[in-house]
């Protein structure tokens with residue numbers, strides 16, 4: 001073990017020295033300075049990768065039946081001299097049997113060993129014998145490492161499960177499929193684990209995707225914080241973690257819309273409406289006259305439309321296409337001028353400059369020919385179109401025409417123009433009812449809302465073109481939460497359509513617009529996605545799962561049932577009069593924290609109740625989590641406060657309750673309010 005750490009330390013100090021050297025090296029020009037920056041950045045990443053892997057560097061070993069062995073770790077390490085693997089990266093093909101071998105398919109393994117390290121010391125060893133041979137004195141066959149991992153205390157931060165990834169999870173993580181992989185599974189089945197280990201695998205196994213970057217999208221910053229340590233501990237610091245708002249680059253605090261409004265704004269009709277409204281700013285149909293000097297040049301509707309279509313086909317984005325449109329428009333004007341002026345030139349050569357304000361000699365090439373000693377002006381078809389075009393591009397009249405036909409736009413203004421104008425809403429959202437459109441209508445000074453963020457992003461892509469930053473692979477957790485508009489913003493950032501999407505539609509929040517994966521993904525990839533199901537819960541005990549079974553049948557009748565590997569205490573319910581609610585929660589939390597010191601406790605309540613619980617000091621003993629933000633989180637013990645209040649707080653509140661009830665790894669207590677509040681003892685009844 002120590003030799004492994006010595007090699008790691010050597011690699012680290014080499015990388016640090018190299019970086020220091022690179023930073024000190026003189027750079028004689030901008031190119032060299034750029035190279036130096038790049039090299040330093042690469043080395044900084046390598047240092048981060050090596051540092052991240054230090055904790056629990058090695059966690060496994062496989063002994064093959066032919067007597068050879070391999071150690072499995074967070075990263076691969078080789079000896080310098082002969083490049084022999086001292087430690088095999090868990091993602092390497094050679095490590096596969098560590099995850100996949102079973103007694104039925106031992107994959108030429110005799111033994112699989114799990115090691116647990118604290119600092120650099122091995123604190124536990126656990127072996128499985130796979131070839132049917134009897135244990136020898138060298139084998140330590142004991143309680144499974146998975147059981148140990150699952151019963152460990154929660155810390156409020158998710159940990160990598162790289163040592164105990166289960167075969168059904170590993171199959172998804174290691175899949176060679178580069179397109180869209182979807183993972184559906186009940187609470188605690190390891191969807192987040194799979195998603196994050198998949199991100200690490202992609203970085204290792206798909207170099208092109210790794211080069212283009214990996215993005216992990218989560219529902220809120222509380223969740224991103226919860227998972228933030230997993231990838232660095234797998235030696236991967238090069239992943240972008242973001243919420244949709246961060247992706248859109250909306251820095252200002254956003255307000256919340258009423259749910260019905262938010263759901264409407266999440267529908268893809270809004271994308272069509274914004275595109276429709278934009279089209280109204282792109283050379284709307286009809287003839288158009290351009291004033292050039294004193295001349296009015298007339299363009300037919302077809303000529304304007306041809307310039308518009310050519311501009312739209314040339315480059316995505318309204319503003320970038322404006323330049324192209326200008327050029328096509330100038331061509332059309334020049335053609336029209338040639339047409340108009342053909343006759344004119346022959347009739348009134350001398351007065352032409354006066355009429356048009358332009359030097360026709362130059363345009364006809366007459367001045368050039370004169371200089372060359374040629375005879376007087378040639379026929380009109382010899383008009384020097386290049387010179388005409390060059391002048392037209394600088395012409396104020398043409399500028400005015402472009403401004404009228406193709407104004408430069410700001411994305412927010414497009415959204416604003418749609419949402420503040422009842423006529424625009426009616427014209428561009430014909431499928432909505434008048435009531436629905438009234439829900440979308442906002443005042444000009446109203447702040448942006450969360451549900452406006454994907455609209456702003458849509459408008460930005462329509463107006464300025466596709467996002468500059470795209471990724472080679474995108475991972476989305478809690479993907480059931482995404483609205484159609486949010487899916488659009490994510491897919492936009494993944495041109496290769498290489499994605500890992502995990503979620504559970506039984507846990508969908510009130511704003512989610514799709515009911516299943518087909519509906520969510522159909523518009524983007526049709527049926528081209530691979531769906532996997534996870535059916536074993538690694539968090540929630542069998543008792544807790546059973547206690548929510550009826551609720552699950554109500555909210556998701558078709559959902560496959562999840563089984564748990566673990567059993568524990570039966571969930572408890574405390575009933576209290578409404579004025580004793582907070583006191584009861586406080587007492588319960590105090591009791592739990594005294595009985596189970598060091599455990600992580602969570603109190604999940606309706607969002608509106610957070611202030612009161614915080615004011616009563618419950619936050620000193622437990623994390624207070626508003627039900628709307630509980631998705632994906634977990635605790636050793638959970639107290640769910642006033643379930644009826646949670647279900648009534650938002651549409652689809654039963655799904656919020658289902659999420660709240662499935663957050664505990666060990667203990668669940670629900671505090672209900674007696675209805676109607678009975679007079680008498682305030683002490684809780686058990």
Ligand SMILES: Nc1ncnc2c1ncn2[C@@H]1O[C@H](COP(=O)(O)OP(=O)(O)OP(=O)(O)O)[C@@H](O)[C@H]1O
Nearest residue numbers: 161164165166187188189190191192193538539632
């Ligand atoms: N193979 C594994 N080894 C050890 N722990 C695991 C394994 N798989 C999952 N877990 C643990 O089980 C718990 C639940 O996992 P995770 O959060 O990934 O589930 P989920 O399906 O995303 O849950 P939810 O639907 O509630 O968001 C976590 O503590 C995770 O670390």
